Amino acid sequence: MTLVVTxxxxxxxxxxxxxxxLELAPGVYSAPHISPTxxxxxxxxxxxxxxxxxxASVVMVWADNTAPCxxxxxxxxxxxxEVVAIDGLLTTHRSTDL
Numbered sequence: 001m002t003l004v005v006t007x008x009x010x011x012x013x014x015x016x017x018x019x020x021x022l023e024l025a026p027g028v029y030s031a032p033h034i035s036p037t038x039x040x041x042x043x044x045x046x047x048x049x050x051x052x053x054x055x056a057s058v059v060m061v062w063a064d065n066t067a068p069c070x071x072x073x074x075x076x077x078x079x080x081x082e083v084v085a086i087d088g089l090l091t092t093h094r095s096t097d098l
Contacts, residue, residue: 001063002039004029004046007077008056013049017042043074050076 006027020042021029057077064072068085075081082093
């Protein structure tokens with residue numbers, strides 16, 4: 001299962017995601033069975049286009065038996081979040097630098 005959650009992204013990004021994944025709710029996209037190659041291509045497009053976004057964020061989560069908690073996470077946007085594995089659990093870390 002791959003899940004993408006967006007906030008404040010452009011219609012271009014939303015349209016691309018809706019053409020690739022099922023839009024379950026506004027800004028929430030899902031696909032039960034996509035190959036790693038397709039997932040990487042979707043992420044590459046989102047990353048390329050993200051430079052044109054303002055005050056937006058994207059989170060992608062998918063099942064990954066080799067990762068802590070059995071899932072991998074990628075993020076783009078505001079606020080910048082670093083996903084950190086601590087004792088086998090995935091946690092998020094936000095920089096306190098202002």
